Amino acid sequence: QVQLQESGGGLVQAGGSLRLSCAASGGVDRIRTMGWYRQAPGLQRELVATVTIGGDANYADSVKGRFTISRDNAKSTIYLQMNTLRPEDTAVYFCKCEAAGSFWPYWGQGTQVTVSS
16 A cells, blocks of 8 residues: 655745655555646646656646656655746646556645745
């Protein structure tokens, strides 16, 4: 059973930066693609960025050029460096991973990111 634990959220002013971390435990050798998603109040959860085992990254258009996803396979951890934050980036950010042998993905509990104008 894979478990994901996010950290690094908080309150920041517009234009500021935050770095999120997501550490995986339990069955980490089965983990494949990992990523970040976010959900703002009243809206659906949306993709922010994903990264494969090999380090290939994919980003939502809204965060390209501002956010960077990275992965440390030795630590079973991914990071999301968020720069030039905007009030519309305010959301709960969730970590997700896909694992071999598991039909359903695994999700973390989420971490709140609030950007004030």
